[in-house]
Amino acid sequence: MGFSPDFVTEHRRVLPGNDFITWLTDRAARATPLYALSKSSEAAAMTVFFRLASASWVLVAAWILFVILAYLLVGSRRIPFGASYVKNISGVPVLDTRFAFRADQGAAALQALGEVGRRHHAYFQIADLGFVLVYVVALPGALFALFGNAIPAMVPVLGALADLVEDFGILLALHKFPAPARSALAAAGAAGVVKHICFWPSLIAVVAGVGFVLIRRFFHA
Incomplete structure (x- = not known):
């Protein structure tokens, strides 16, 4: 339409x-194809979740956790489960931060990490599971509060599901190392693409939406 x-x-x-x-x-x-999905009974339950996630106190708590975990996972070089820490000790970035990777590229990266790097990479992936649980509340809640529509809020949910597939695929490959886990790495690489496509536009939409609301209130104060 x-x-x-x-x-x-x-x-x-x-x-x-x-x-x-x-x-x-x-x-x-x-x-969008998501419109038909939004009219299903499952979507009705999702809408209830989005309403709860968009409550002011839930949003404040979720975004405080979002900022803290994002810094710990990506920004700090001293946290043993951080991506920067893994890269600092091994010279290899964690697979989770790559937009896409093939199974052979993933296997080569795990080999290059070394034993210590692989152990801390596993710490990162476990910590990232917690981050997923936070942003699956923070992003949909903010998008629902901004737009009053379930469709935009469903996008980061799809990204979170893909993120979980990626996390468990990488963890499985790390657990099986040095045995090849090409199917797990291939699934993780494909899921990572979906995650990035859903996560970053959702985050940009939230930042832009909040900026628009603040500017509008400033000029209409």
């Missing part, structure tokens, strides 16, 4: 500010 520029222009005159953004988001969402 599409809509013409004239149709949009006409509604822009009628609907002010956030009402127009909500309307435009809803119209765009109806054109």
